[in-house]
Amino acid sequence: MFNFNKNQLNKKPQNHTPLMKRKITLKQIAKELDVSISTVSKALRNSVEISEDTRQKVQAFAKLYNYRPNNIALSLKNRKTKTIGIIIPEIVHYFFSTVITGIELVANKRGYNVIVGLSNESFDKEVINMQMLANGSIDGFILSIAKETLLQQDYHHFTETINQGMPIVMFDRVVNEIPCDKVVVDDVKGAKQAVGKLVASGCKNIAIITTKDYVSVGKLRTQGYLEALEEHKIHPKASLILKIEDKLLSDDHLDKLEKEIELLFKSNKSIDGIFAVNELYAVTAIKVARKLGLEIPKSLQVVSFTDGVLSKHSTPSLTTVSQHGQRIGEKAADLLIDRLEMDEGDEEEEEVYETVVIETDLIERESTK
Amino acid sequence: MFNFNKNQLNKKPQNHTPLMKRKITLKQIAKELDVSISTVSKALRNSVEISEDTRQKVQAFAKLYNYRPNNIALSLKNRKTKTIGIIIPEIVHYFFSTVITGIELVANKRGYNVIVGLSNESFDKEVINMQMLANGSIDGFILSIAKETLLQQDYHHFTETINQGMPIVMFDRVVNEIPCDKVVVDDVKGAKQAVGKLVASGCKNIAIITTKDYVSVGKLRTQGYLEALEEHKIHPKASLILKIEDKLLSDDHLDKLEKEIELLFKSNKSIDGIFAVNELYAVTAIKVARKLGLEIPKSLQVVSFTDGVLSKHSTPSLTTVSQHGQRIGEKAADLLIDRLEMDEGDEEEEEVYETVVIETDLIERESTK
DNA sequence: TTTTAACACGAAAACGTTTTCGCAAATTAA
């Protein structure tokens, strides 16, 4: 019934590895079975136009040769790639990698792939990366802005991308100027909660270790700290606010960080609570505090942001504000894909953008009472 | 001199956002300038076939409209995507994310993008992910094998991919059966070094906390442990070898882990050194040991594999074997791209595969004397 | 038997490039 003549298939008489069979195309199947390309295509998609007989013949042949439609050709034809571009500052970072996990999860579930670009906190790399991907490789972006970009406040690459009809979803480090969907945590609220916990556990002199203000989340967490103090009628003291310039000089940066924290403790002997805007600041503070003879949580309690591997596994384990990175990623992916697939039907949708706030949770562990 | 009539450009009379200018194509430029597509293409690539005049005209117009060649069309035409597929078990993992950093670094430098798939340690997801990408989306793979795959020892998806002419580079978790380039660390040697350090620092009763043997790296590190003992004429004791079944039930897994380690200590009071095959086992061991009243490094010294965030920042900081994940990633990317670009010129290259060993380093910190 | 309808398939366009080849017009040489 089916008589294929396999031998004439490969033009090259033989390939180096004996089993080598290069990816087969519709055209080759058509030639082999002596039908047209259209017929093959239709047969594989079970079109009623094709007779039962040829359909089976084609499908059997395709299966035998493990035919799979070429993705690139499909992308070109459909003018969409089913691929999402992710641009993040760095990947060796608990929070960002959990976000990617979330994105990948729903992207895969909804038939999309993810392609990752790292800005390494650099404006130029962010721009280059976006340009590389925006030329047809992807359907939309999910990104978190590089520190340098935030500092320079130059967002033209975002607006251009959006103007070319490519949707963006920003998460965590976002800016209001850009019209796009956003997924954020309520940093202010999370910080308030964290500081509130310290107050409730009896802290009277709570210091904050945070970043310089241009890092949006640092600023917001500082704001939350201040609001929490106010709410509890505690007068904030400038000397209790330590703003770190993080130049990512990770090596000597750590030394400097320790020095600055040590200075904080030494010039404020009464500190009994620390709110750190990230894990590293928190564990470093604990380290310094211990060296100075403070006991955790007895004489010093610590709360940090970002429920990462350090919080969970260092000793003492840290009470932290969990940002639910995976949930953020999932939501961002859903927002983006929804928009991509909405565009299909109704091109002139009223463009109204959403900002989704993912609730934070305070995870209590050993660093607080 | 150049008189473009921009207005006739967009077929749709107006788009929703005022500035909206969709990506422009060669065809549109050609139409607008009333020349052929070929002319536009050549003009943009500075072909000598095109007169100075038209060349400038075309280039000016292209610049004005910010023309960029469509990547997908190029991929289809050139039959290569300049994209590398990465498949790893998980991304929220210090080692893997450093490897990605390395891959991305050289990939970008050499004009490639990276697309990431997560197997989540599952055989099925690994297969699916590879199939999704192998249909034209990428030029080659860099991957580390899922635990489930290692357990089942079913590698058909790798051989099929390779037989279709798509190169693979494996790293860290590799299998010898598959003919491809590999980048590994010398786990045996690294483990020997680590255990050697413990011996040199005076440990007499060194226990190992490792994984079940099907995880290749766990097995090798155990082997290194045994070899080190032998080398120092220490008789290994089965009761000092704790093999953890890691079902990734991270929550209750941690509890169980602690229980097992506690049992280890209790039934071997004389333990004065621990070699853990990963950071988590190490910090957990320290935590348990402390609870039992042991002091680090005074009465118990600890060395672990993987120089991650826990090793650096927990207290005490950990003496670890650094695997140089970034270097691994860089090397893997170079190997893959070399092979991809070699294939171009000389299709029938003698297929000889390389296994590159990246040297480990022992980083001494506070958990050893 | 003739007309109509159903059936089965192929040609061609389109997605956006690059590149080979051919062909007119303009320039130079004879």
Place this chain on the structure above:
DNA sequence: TTAATTTGCGAAAACGTTTTCGTGTTAAAA
């Protein structure tokens, strides 16, 4: 002036799909 070049550009193919439309053949209806 005629012949031989050079110059400048366009047509078309190719990459691998999907889909619309047209058409010849066969079966059913008149």
